[in-house]
Amino acid sequence: MGVFDDPFDPTARPWSCPCGRHASAAEHDAALACEPVTDDVDALTARTVETAVARAVFGTETRRRAFLGLVGEATAAAALAAAFPLAAAREAFAQAPRRIEKRDLKVGFIPITCATPIIMAHPMGFYAKHGLNVEVIRTAGWAVIRDRAINREYDAAHMLSPMPLAITLGVGSAPIPWTMPAVENINGQAITLANKHRERRDPKDWRGFRFAVPFDFSIHNYLLRYYVAEAGLDPDRDIQIRAVPPPEMVANLRADNIDGFLGPDPFNQRAVFDGVGFIHMLTKELWDGHPCCAFAVSREFVTQNPGTYHALLRAIVEATAYSSNPANRREVAAAIAPQNYLNQPLTVVEQVLTGTFADGLGRVQRVPNRIDFDPFPWHSMAIWILTQMKRWGQIRGDIDYAQVAEQVFLATDTAEAMRELGLSPPAESKRTHVIMGRTFDPADPEGYLASFAIRRV
Template identity: 65%
Template sequence: MSMFRNPFSPSRLNRSGCACGQHASLEEHNRFAAEAVDTPAASSDDQISQIVQSAVMRALFPHDESRRLFLKTVGASTALAAISQFFPLATASDVFAQGGPLEKKDLKVGFIPITCATPIIMAHPMGFYEKQGLNVEVVKTAGWAVIRDKTINKEYDAAHMLSPMPLALTVGAGSNPIPYTMPAVENINGQAITLAVKHKDKRDPKSWKGFKFAVPFDYSMHNYLLRYYLAEHGIDPDADVQIRSVPPPEMVANLRADNIDGFLAPDPVNQRAVYDGVGFIHILSKEIWDGHPCCAFAASREFVTTMPNTYKALLKSIIEATAFAQKHENRKQIAEAIAPANYLNQPVTVVEQVLTGTFADGLGAIRKVPDRIAFDPFPWESFAVWILTQMKRWGQIKGDVDYASIARQVFLATETSAVMKEAGLTPPASSTKGFSVMGKPFDPSKPAEYVASFAIRRG
C-alpha cells in the first residue's frame, strides 16, 4: 500500500498493513477510509482531498462507530465545514499532494537486456530518473531467477520483472510468499514464436510434436502464451513437447547449436535470430493476444510502504519514460540510447526493427507492424486475473484462488492512475476489461469457469 492510499506514516503500519491498527486487512482499512467522510471512493481528481479529510476525521473520531454516528447526525458537508474553520483542509491537501522528501536517492534497479525493459533502461541515459531527484543504477542481470533473488535479498530496490512474477511471489508459487506489487506494465506485445530455419516447412503447429522449446521463465507470459497456442492446436505442452527455461541472452546461441527447435521469447531475441540467419519469426505474440502485457516494473510491498516518496518518484520516472516511448517518432532515438553494450548489447538496426515495427521476418519478407511492441503502463487487474487462471490451469497454484483480491493487491491500478495523470497520460476509468485470446473471450468476473473450459489443462 503506497502513500496514495495511506495518510499515515509508514512506521504506524501494523503487520497486516493497516495504517490505523484497527482493521484486519488493507481492504477493510481502505473501505472504512472511504466511508470516513460519508462519501463513495474518491475520483482521481478528488483523491488527495478525500485522503486528507479521512485522516482528519479519524484523528477527531478514532472509533468507527462514534465517527459514523456523528456524520449521520450532522451530515458530512456540515461536519467538514465546521472542521475547516479550525483546520486548514485545503492547505493540508496541497502539502500532501506535494509529497515529502525522498527517503532514499541512490537506488539499484535490476533489468534483463531485452526491449521489454525499454522504459526502465532508457530512463537512465535519457535523464528521467535524474529529473525526479534520483540517482538510479540500472543493473544488467543474467536471468529472471537472479532478478527475483536479488530483489528478495534487497540487493535491488526494485526491478524489471515478468508481469506474472509479482503475482507468483505474492501467492508463494515457486518460492515462499512475499507481498509484491506491480504498479506499471513495461510493455505490451513485444514477443514472438521463432523457429529454427530448418523448420521453415513446418508452419503447422500440429507438426511440432517432439519439439524442444525455450521460454524465459516458468512464471512468464511467454510460457503461458506458448502453452495456450500449442493447446489450441491440440498439442499438449507437457506431454507432446519439451519446454525449458533459458535466459533470453542465451536463446539464440541455443537455437544455433540445435539445442532447441524454437522459442517464445521477448525481443530483440527474435529479431537477433533473424539477423544472425538462424531463425525465422513464425508468429508475433500480438497475433495470439493483441495488447497482452509482457514485462513490468515491480517492487516489494515493503519498499512501497517504507519509502513512499522514493517509490512515487521512481514510478513517475518510469511512467514518464513509458509515455515518451509510446510515441513512434521517438523510437529511433530510444534505440540508439539502449542498444549499447551496458544495456542491450545489440546492433542498433536490430533494436530499431523491433521498436519501429518495420522488420525482416526471416522468410524473405519485410513486415510493417507499428505496434509489434507498444508501451502502456496501466496495470489492468483483469490482466492479473488471466495470468492467475493460467497458473491454475497448468498446476502452478493449487486449491481455491481469490482471483480478484490477489489482482487488486498486486496490480496497483489506483496509484498508477494518479501518476499517469501527472505524466500527461489518460488512465482508463475502470481497472478491469474483457478481451480475447486467440478468439476466445475472457470474462475476468468468471475465472474459475474459464479455467474449466479448457480441454487441455492440469489444474
C-alpha cells in the same frame, strides 16, 4: 475527524465528524458522507490541511474551543469551509513535493527491449528528473532477478508480469508480498523457429519439438502452451519446454539445442539478423495488447519508502509514455542499444521498436505496434495469468482471483501517477480480453478455466 480537532494534540477530545452526522471520525470516514476526498488526496492529507487551516484562523487552542462552544462543530466546520477553499488547499498540499527517503537506488534488468522504459530512463534522465540517482544493473536471468530482489540487493526490478503474483503466492519461492505498479511493455514477443522448419509452420506438426521460454512464470510460457494446446498438442507431453535466459536463446537455436523459442526481443530479430531463424508469429497475433514485462517492488519497499516509491513510479510511467510515442522510437533505440544496456546492433533494436523488420522469410513487415508501452496494470490481466498458472498446475486449490489481482497489480497507484503526469488512465481496472478468438471474462475465471480440454486441473 473534525476540522477543529488537532491530531497532534493528545489533550484534545476524541475527533468528531465535521458534518455532524456521525458519532465519530471513524464512522464519518467509513461512510464518506462529508466532502469526499478525491482519489488524489487521501484522508490523512485532508485532515492535515484542515488542522493547519484551523490553527491559522484561531491561533490558539483556547480560542478554537471557545468558538466551538458558541456555535457547535457542524456550524463551525461549515463556516470555515465557506470562508476558506479547503478543497483547493488539499489539492495543493497533495501536489507538493514528497520527501524522498532514499535517492540512491539499484534496479535490476534483463537486457531485452521489454525493459525499455526502465533502461532508457537512465541515459535519458527520467530518474534524475524525479530526484533519483538510479543504477540500472544488467542481470543474467529471471531467477537471479527474483533472488536478488528478494534478498534486497535490488530496490526494484524488471520482472515478468506473472512473477510478482508467483512471489506473493509463494510459488517457486517463499511467499513474500510483492507488487507490480506498472506494466513495462505490451506485445513485443514472437515465436521464432530454426530455419530448418520453414516448411513446418503448422503447430499440429510440432510434436517432439524442443522450445525455450524465458521462465516458468512468464507470459511466454502461458502463450506458447495456449497456442499448441489449441492445435491439439499437450505442452507437457507432446513437446518439450525449457527455461532459457533470453540472451542465450539465439546461441541455443544455432547449436540445434532447441527447435524454436517464444521469447522477447531483440532476440527474435537477432535470430533473423544472424541468419539462424525466422519469425513464425508475433505474439500480438495471439493476444493483441497482452502484457509482458513489468516494474516490480516489494510491498515492504512501498510502505517503508513511500516518497521514493512515488518518485520512482512517476519516472517509470513518464518514461513508458515517452517510449510509446512512435516519433521517439529511434531516439530510444539509440539510447538502449549500447553495450552497457542491450549490447545489440542498433539496426536490430530499431527494427523491433519501429516495427519495420525483416522476418527471415524474405519479407519486410511493417507492424508499428509490434511492441508498445502502456503502464496500466489491468486487474483482468492478472486474473487471466492466474487462470493459466492454475491450468498448468503451478497453483492448486481455491484462489480469490480478484483479491490477489488487486493486492499485486497496483492499478490505483498507476492511475494516480498517470493523472499527475497529464495522462489519462482507464476508468475501470477490469475488461474482457480476446485471446486466440476466445473471450476472457474476468468475472468468471473458473468457468473460463473449465472450458479448456487440455489442462492439469
